[in-house]
Amino acid sequence: MSDDKTAEPKTLYPVPEAFAREALIDKARYDEMYARSISDPEGFWAEQAEALDWIRRWDRVKNTDFTGDVSIRWFEGGQINVAWNCLDRHEATRGAKTAIIWEPDDPKAPNRLITYAELAADVRRFANVLKAQGVKKGDRVTIYLPMIPEAAVAMLACARIGAVHSVVFAGFSPDSLAGRIEDCGSTVLITADEGLRGGRKVPLKANADKALDHAGGVGTVIVVRHTGGTVAMKDGRDVWWHEAVAGVSDDCPPEPMESEDPLFILYTSGSTGKPKGVLHTTAGYLLYASLTHKTVFDLKEDDVYWCTADVGWVTGHSYILYGPLANGATTLMFEGVPTWPDAGRHWEVVDKYGVTIYYTAPTAIRALMREGEAPVKRSSRKSLRLLGSVGEPINPEAWRWYYDVVGDGRCPITDTWWQTETGGLMIAPLPGATDLKPGSATLPLFGVKPLIVDNEGKPLDGACEGNLCIADSWPGQMRTVYGDHERFAQTYFSTFPGLYFTGDGCRRDEDGYYWITGRVDDVINVSGHRMGTAEIESALVAHAKVAEAAVVGYPHELKGQGIYAYVTLIAGEAPSEELRKELVAWVRNEIGPIATPDLIQWAPGLPKTRSGKIMRRILRKIAANEHDGLGDTSTLADPTVVDDLVGNRMNK
Numbered sequence: 295m296s297d298d299k300t301a302e303p304k305t306l307y308p309v310p311e312a313f314a315r316e317a318l319i320d321k322a323r324y325d326e327m328y329a330r331s332i333s334d335p336e337g338f339w340a341e342q343a344e345a346l347d348w349i350r351r352w353d354r355v356k357n358t359d360f361t362g363d364v365s366i367r368w369f370e371g372g373q374i375n376v377a378w379n380c381l382d383r384h385e386a387t388r389g390a391k392t393a394i395i396w397e398p399d400d401p402k403a404p405n406r407l408i409t410y411a412e413l414a415a416d417v418r419r420f421a422n423v424l425k426a427q428g429v430k431k432g433d434r435v436t437i438y439l440p441m442i443p444e445a446a447v448a449m450l451a452c453a454r455i456g457a458v459h460s461v462v463f464a465g466f467s468p469d470s471l472a473g474r475i476e477d478c479g480s481t482v483l484i485t486a487d488e489g490l491r492g493g494r495k496v497p498l499k500a501n502a503d504k505a506l507d508h509a510g511g512v513g514t515v516i517v518v519r520h521t522g523g524t525v526a527m528k529d530g531r532d533v534w535w536h537e538a539v540a541g542v543s544d545d546c547p548p549e550p551m552e553s554e555d556p557l558f559i560l561y562t563s564g565s566t567g568k569p570k571g572v573l574h575t576t577a578g579y580l581l582y583a584s585l586t587h588k589t590v591f592d593l594k595e596d597d598v599y600w601c602t603a604d605v606g607w608v609t610g611h612s613y614i615l616y617g618p619l620a621n622g623a624t625t626l627m628f629e630g631v632p633t634w635p636d637a638g639r640h641w642e643v644v645d646k647y648g649v650t651i652y653y654t655a656p657t658a659i660r661a662l663m664r665e666g667e668a669p670v671k672r673s674s675r676k677s678l679r680l681l682g683s684v685g686e687p688i689n690p691e692a693w694r695w696y697y698d699v700v701g702d703g704r705c706p707i708t709d710t711w712w713q714t715e716t717g718g719l720m721i722a723p724l725p726g727a728t729d730l731k732p733g734s735a736t737l738p739l740f741g742v743k744p745l746i747v748d749n750e751g752k753p754l755d756g757a758c759e760g761n762l763c764i765a766d767s768w769p770g771q772m773r774t775v776y777g778d779h780e781r782f783a784q785t786y787f788s789t790f791p792g793l794y795f796t797g798d799g800c801r802r803d804e805d806g807y808y809w810i811t812g813r814v815d816d817v818i819n820v821s822g823h824r825m826g827t828a829e830i831e832s833a834l835v836a837h838a839k840v841a842e843a844a845v846v847g848y849p850h851e852l853k854g855q856g857i858y859a860y861v862t863l864i865a866g867e868a869p870s871e872e873l874r875k876e877l878v879a880w881v882r883n884e885i886g887p888i889a890t891p892d893l894i895q896w897a898p899g900l901p902k903t904r905s906g907k908i909m910r911r912i913l914r915k916i917a918a919n920e921h922d923g924l925g926d927t928s929t930l931a932d933p934t935v936v937d938d939l940v941g942n943r944m945n946k
């Protein structure tokens with residue numbers, strides 16, 4: 295790097311003056327609102343809660359305790375309905391406004407524009423279908439759908455009648471689906487004949503059938519006819535969506551829900567064991583998703599807002615569906631992928647609908663960046679005014695490309711740090727208030743009290759680096775792990791007692807800006823998707839020829855992190871290219887394509903302590919090709935295994 299400071303890339307991007315003038319929240323207002331949200335959370339949130347339509351007002355705003363059994367309750371005594379807030383209440387003023395723009399995978403296939411009035415009626419009608427199938431308040435409904443409007447209708451219909459939805463990403467395997475159905479005890483499954491992504495068909499109904507072969511309890515499967523592909527329908531269990539809704543009334547009163555009644559379960563990977571069912575409840579979640587959506591995306595009535603996530607992830611829940619619809623926004627739902635038919639697809643869609651706010655993941659930006667500027671420059675993108683990023687740390691190089699090439703240097707980027715567990719955005723710039731630094735999620739949002747602690751739990755002041763915790767509750771926070779409250783307390787509140795531990799490492803700079811450095815636990819982030827290494831390991835050892843496996847993440851140019859597996863075969867089995875392929879296919883089949891190992895190294899032995907613990911620190915270094923600094927290996931039971939692993943490493 296040159297000594298000449300002027301040659302270094304810009305590190306501070308002040309709020310553009312024109313943007314600040316029009317913005318909902320400027321710097322002074324952010325400072326004032328943030329200070330109030332911390333000094334008087336009850337007063338702050340009570341005021342914000344006026345933005346929602348309540349059936350009954352709350353008696354108490356905040357009743358939360360991060361110690362002992364951990365109890366998080368917001369707006370107790372209040373009653374509210376999420377579907378009403380997202381739909382019916384807009385009908386009078388926004389009935390003819392487009393709620394959902396649906397863009398299909400195939401650019402030549404017909405799109406769909408659904409108004410608030412139409413969506414509200416569709417949801418009420420489908421809510422009646424669920425009721426007719428016996429679904430009652432509190433029952434769990436699993437949704438395994440592609441990115442089609444029926445996914446939104448199904449979720450909102452559950453919310454309308456008080457059923458708890460569990461959306462399972464359509465890329466998950468039959469086994470993963472079965473595990474999630476069983477864990478929450480769903481009685482109804484909603485799926486489609488097939489999904490479509492990048493021109494390829496995904497056999498959803500066939501997957502669902504396989505899942506139901508070994509997951510009991512599901513009495514009804516509602517199937518959307520999407521591609522028209524042939525599927526088997528089981529008599530007495532399977533019904534077509536279009537047949538079920540035909541002639542059904544669209545009159546369905548909203549169920550009055552207590553603030554703390556469950557809204558949804560969403561499974562996410564942790565550092566140990568099987569995925570946990572993150573449970574979100576009603577009022578606090580909706581308030582938090584809607585307020586963060588409105589303020590961080592500086593939402594105006596005429597915005598055309600596009601979040602490219604899948605509804606199978608939390609980003610899809612909070613920022614395709616609940617946040618935008620609660621705010622009466624036009625939200626775009628895209629079935630396809632950024633690189634099909636070619637790398638210009640997203641920008642074509644931006645121009646086609648005049649998208650003003652575009653929110654995507656660093657992995658997509660890096661994939662598009664690799665294709666060069668030409669596919670971007672083919673489009674106008676002049677409608678864009680704000681860009682967003684989510685899912686993993688964005689490297690400054692990708693940030694600048696996003697800013698300069700996609701945004702033509704005009705659009706602020708809001709880099710939003712948050713988690714499935716947090717329900718909504720936690721650390722992110724407000725585009726009219728916060729100067730940007732590429733790679734930093736910048737400053738905490740309203741009600742969020744970040745605390746960086748060292749490994750002993752000592753809070754650090756000023757500029758520092760350590761473990762990111764949150765010191766007090768915010769309304770969007772998860773309430774429990776479904777069916778296992780002890781695991782909830784243990785996972786999030788026991789490492790640093792009295793604090794919510796995020797599992798992320800973080801640096802705070804001299805300006806108080808936060809820089810997320812990535813997970814510090816055994817979770818890896820592949821293309822913005824969370825994977826527990828333990829899950830992939832147990833899939834691998836389930837293979838008859840595998841004796842032992844250890845999985846770590848390693849730096850990957852496009853995916854952020856790649857999956858690196860060390861595999862020890864059972865005695866008598868020889869490594870081969872064929873077996874390597876077989877294991878890759880095996881894991882894809884057990885969990886789903888997102889868990890595909892990038893590299894498999896045959897390990898005659900794994901580095902273990904004398905007490906038998908695998909030393910992952912060493913495996914991570916070897917995978918990252920940083921084997922010069924392996925640190926102290928003297929506690930290893932057999933230090934020679936390390937030499938073999940270094941010598942045969944895959945990431946050279």
Ligand code: 6R9
Pocket residue numbers: 562607608609683684685686687688709710711712713714715735796797798810812813819822823824
């Ligand atoms: C929303 C979502 C959460 C984990 C989180 C962190 C990483 C998400 C980030 C980010 C740096 C950002 N993460 N956003 N890291 N900067 N803007 O992605 O939820 O799937 O639960 O993942 O993703 O490591 O802990 P989820």
